[in-house]
Amino acid sequence: xxxxxxGLFISCDIPMAQFIINLNASMPASQKxxxxxxxxTHFFVQPDVAGMIRSAISEFRDQNSxxxxx
Amino acid sequence: MASAPSKLYAxxxxxxxxxxxxxxxxxxxxxxxxxxxxxxxxxxxxxxxTLNQLNQVVVIATGYNSCDYIFDSSLDLKRSLExxxxxxxxSSLLQKLEEFSFKDEQLSKEEPEGRIKCSLLxxxxxxxxxxxxxxxxxxxxxxxxxxxxxxxxxxGPEQYVAIMNAIFSAQRSVVPIDSCYMGAxxxxxxxxxxxxxxxxxxxxxxxxxxxxxxxxxFAADLHSRSFLHLPKPVGVDFRASCFCHKNTIDMGYICxxxxxxxxxxxxxxxxxxxxxxxxQSEAASASDKKRKTxxx
Amino acid sequence: xxxxxxxxxNFMDMVASLPAIKLDMLYRNQFIxxxxxxxxxxxxxxxxxxMLYIDVPITSKSLQEWVIADGSSKHKVAIDRLxxxxxxxxxxxxxxxxxxxxxTFQTNLRKHLINGGILPREPMPSNxxxxxxxxxxxxxxxxxxxxxxxxQLISSGQAERSTSFxxxxxxxxxxxxxxxxxxxxxRLTESGFQFLLMDTNAQLWYVIRxxxxxxxxxxxDQADLIAFLLELSFHTTGEAYSLNTxxxxxxxxxxxxxxxxxxxxxxxRKESWFIPTKLATNLSVSLxxxxxxxxxxxxxxxxxxLYAYSSSKLHCxxxxxxxxxxxxxxxxxxGAITKESLYNAFENGITAEQIxxxxxxxxxxxxxxxxxxxxxxxxxxxxxxxxxxxxxEMTPAHCYDEFPSRDVFEAASDFARVHCGLLWEDxxxxxxxxxxxxxxxxREHLRGNK
Numbered sequence: 001x002x003x004x005x006x007g008l009f010i011s012c013d014i015p016m017a018q019f020i021i022n023l024n025a026s027m028p029a030s031q032k033x034x035x036x037x038x039x040x041t042h043f044f045v046q047p048d049v050a051g052m053i054r055s056a057i058s059e060f061r062d063q064n065s066x067x068x069x070x
Numbered sequence: 071m072a073s074a075p076s077k078l079y080a081x082x083x084x085x086x087x088x089x090x091x092x093x094x095x096x097x098x099x100x101x102x103x104x105x106x107x108x109x110x111x112x113x114x115x116x117x118x119x120t121l122n123q124l125n126q127v128v129v130i131a132t133g134y135n136s137c138d139y140i141f142d143s144s145l146d147l148k149r150s151l152e153x154x155x156x157x158x159x160x161s162s163l164l165q166k167l168e169e170f171s172f173k174d175e176q177l178s179k180e181e182p183e184g185r186i187k188c189s190l191l192x193x194x195x196x197x198x199x200x201x202x203x204x205x206x207x208x209x210x211x212x213x214x215x216x217x218x219x220x221x222x223x224x225x226g227p228e229q230y231v232a233i234m235n236a237i238f239s240a241q242r243s244v245v246p247i248d249s250c251y252m253g254a255x256x257x258x259x260x261x262x263x264x265x266x267x268x269x270x271x272x273x274x275x276x277x278x279x280x281x282x283x284x285x286x287x288f289a290a291d292l293h294s295r296s297f298l299h300l301p302k303p304v305g306v307d308f309r310a311s312c313f314c315h316k317n318t319i320d321m322g323y324i325c326x327x328x329x330x331x332x333x334x335x336x337x338x339x340x341x342x343x344x345x346x347x348x349x350q351s352e353a354a355s356a357s358d359k360k361r362k363t364x365x366x
Numbered sequence: 367x368x369x370x371x372x373x374x375x376n377f378m379d380m381v382a383s384l385p386a387i388k389l390d391m392l393y394r395n396q397f398i399x400x401x402x403x404x405x406x407x408x409x410x411x412x413x414x415x416x417m418l419y420i421d422v423p424i425t426s427k428s429l430q431e432w433v434i435a436d437g438s439s440k441h442k443v444a445i446d447r448l449x450x451x452x453x454x455x456x457x458x459x460x461x462x463x464x465x466x467x468x469x470t471f472q473t474n475l476r477k478h479l480i481n482g483g484i485l486p487r488e489p490m491p492s493n494x495x496x497x498x499x500x501x502x503x504x505x506x507x508x509x510x511x512x513x514x515x516x517x518q519l520i521s522s523g524q525a526e527r528s529t530s531f532x533x534x535x536x537x538x539x540x541x542x543x544x545x546x547x548x549x550x551x552x553r554l555t556e557s558g559f560q561f562l563l564m565d566t567n568a569q570l571w572y573v574i575r576x577x578x579x580x581x582x583x584x585x586x587d588q589a590d591l592i593a594f595l596l597e598l599s600f601h602t603t604g605e606a607y608s609l610n611t612x613x614x615x616x617x618x619x620x621x622x623x624x625x626x627x628x629x630x631x632x633x634x635r636k637e638s639w640f641i642p643t644k645l646a647t648n649l650s651v652s653l654x655x656x657x658x659x660x661x662x663x664x665x666x667x668x669x670x671x672l673y674a675y676s677s678s679k680l681h682c683x684x685x686x687x688x689x690x691x692x693x694x695x696x697x698x699x700x701g702a703i704t705k706e707s708l709y710n711a712f713e714n715g716i717t718a719e720q721i722x723x724x725x726x727x728x729x730x731x732x733x734x735x736x737x738x739x740x741x742x743x744x745x746x747x748x749x750x751x752x753x754x755x756x757x758x759e760m761t762p763a764h765c766y767d768e769f770p771s772r773d774v775f776e777a778a779s780d781f782a783r784v785h786c787g788l789l790w791e792d793x794x795x796x797x798x799x800x801x802x803x804x805x806x807x808x809r810e811h812l813r814g815n816k
Contacts, residue, residue, distance in 0.1 A: 156482025297437025
């Protein structure tokens with residue numbers, strides 16, 4: 001019998017993929033969200049983590065930028 | 071050099087320079103009367119101006135001995151809309167045309183006989199190109215220019231060099247030369263001009279329908295032309311004229327430095343001054359004769 | 367990014383949506399025929415000219431033969447536009463469709479070409495009109511009015527003086543551009559931001575379109591107003607025309623047009639007249655996509671600094687949308703394009719393309735001659751920053767595995783592909799990911815295969 005799992009399909013570039021894997025690893029066991037790692041640029045994750053991933057990415061992005069104080 | 075693309079308006083806006091043949095020798099023997107011809111042309115000019123608010127039209131008359139500007143829509147039409155564009159355009163154009171024909175006729179009082187009755191196409195082509203260059207350098211945005219040649223007189227071989235120079239400079243400035251030939255034979259110059267510069271050449275078969283030919287083939291702006299089926303050149307006559315006697319020749323001598331064409335062997339090139347060696351084809355039999363007779 | 371576009375061409379769509387009888391009435395006016403002709407795509411213009419003196423219908427196949435194969439999409443766009451505006455009438459013969467020009471349009475355009483059109487009104491003699499403003503004064507007046515209107519449109523507090531539009535009219539213009547929550551200052555919506563970055567003519571057409579759609583509700587005939595506007599664009603800038611030549615509806619409209627800066631109203635001792643400005647006479651130019659480029663004022667340097675030679679409040683507001691304005695001098699606005707300011711703009715719904723187009727179209731004449739007008743490193747970086755926000759793509763989906771056999775797997779994957787829902791498949795592990803929208807269909811398909 002075919003098994004169907006509901007979730008979220010994520011497509012990104014390789015550095016982002018590594019970031020997501022790292023994020024997943026830093027989560028406590030009950031909150032790990034990656035269901036399958038499909039390949040180096042695609043994932044299948046739990047359905048409700050979209051917002052959390054986006055905010056983690058924008059935090060990461062902000063950490064990488066410097067704005068000269070005006 | 072060709073202008074930077076950012077200075078051109080969007081695709082549609084055109085500047086059409088019309089070269090009108092007013093050679094009285096041609097019009098006196100043509101099936102279409104000059105007045106009827108003018109009515110076709112005036113409606114055509116009006117339709118060009120209707121197509122886009124920014125379109126411009128310039129008319130240059132090609133006479134027997136001289137050429138002159140007859141009409142410039144950017145100057146003459148500034149305040150004419152209340153009375154209707156056509157009446158103002160017609161009256162100013164016709165008046166200037168009359169003055170021009172009179173002056174042209176005066177100039178032909180002292181003319182040697184036996185000259186082919188051709189019009190001064192090289193002069194009007196040069197004037198058209200000068201006007202277009204001025205528009206290019208005006209600094210503001212400018213329309214896509216093209217030249218439309220309405221010609222009926224035959225080609226004058228003595229104008230070959232000047233016309234070819236004009237054609238090449240049009241090619242360099244990316245200005246297409248369209249031509250509509252209304253005479254009996256074919257015009258090699260006009261065919262070459264349209265072929266080299268990427269314009270359209272057409273010889274209408276029925277002159278009564280000239281307006282429809284003009285609207286169908288020559289009214290299309292440059293951008294749309296790449297999508298339309300237009301008359302293609304069929305067998306362009308590429309024969310040149312020699313530089314020394316202005317005869318049309320098929321085979322001749324060419325200077326290897328400046329590529330000038332001569333029908334007979336000369337000792338020195340008249341254009342660039344380089345000295346030629348002996349002619350090999352005439353071999354030993356003629357060489358003695360050549361050394362005795364001095365070349366002019 | 368959500369795709370929200372305000373296209374000024376919608377004015378012609380509004381014309382096209384008029385009922386056939388009204389359109390025919392419009393076409394009786396030679397100037398409207400000319401204005402409509404000018405608004406067509408270039409290929410359509412050529413078709414109209416070519417068919418102008420042909421009385422018999424032309425089959426669509428022969429029309430198609432005029433174009434080479436590459437141009438068939440443009441051909442279709444042109445034909446659709448002509449049919450939409452009812453310039454081309456479709457005659458359905460039994461075997462094939464044929465086209466003919468609308469006879470009213472054809473007759474009037476022919477007359478226009480041969481005789482030239484005459485406007486219904488003449489300029490007033492100069493002995494009656496007092497000192498007429500020069501063209502420069504007129505231009506300054508038009509710009510002042512228009513800017514004042516725009517400032518009032520986007521934030522009522524900023525304008526120096528308010529226009530005479532009633533607040534209900536302003537609200538109608540602001541509909542779609544501004545969003546107001548309770549007790550909050552009205553904020554610009556995405557369309558509002560895009561509106562600000564459009565060029566003047568496009569903005570003008572948008573406002574006029576709203577004005578005309580609104581006038582229909584007040585009982586004024588749309589066709590009349592449209593006809594008057596199109597006719598106005600053929601008048602001469604700077605000449606005075608008496609108000610007596612206008613109908614009552616047109617007179618009411620003239621006052622509103624004066625507020626927008628299209629005309630200037632003046633009064634003499636006995637008569638009053640209106641003077642069309644450049645904004646009015648350029649209306650028919652802007653019916654197509656080409657915009658009349660006025661004097662630009664922005665210089666962008668390769669170090670991301672921005673210098674805008676302008677003293678207009680409107681320009682300052684527009685620049686604040688996507689750059690950090692640092693100093694404002696009497697004739698110069700100095701700013702910088704920063705990552706933060708751009709992210710701000712992107713959050714508000716502006717796209718990188720809009721910003722770049724705005725900078726290019728308003729480039730100062732000194733830099734406009736160079737190619738590129740805006741340095742490539744700046745344009746590339748703006749686009750990169752935009753894509754940086756979209757590094758990850760997420761799609762709600764379902765994952766299917768544990769297929770009993772390869773055949774079932776392949777059948778399911780073909781099924782998903784046909785329904786455009788296949789996101790990922792791995793034939794070795796027999797696992798596939800399908801969009802959530804077709805999950806129900808997939809379930810039915812899989813159950814049906816048992």
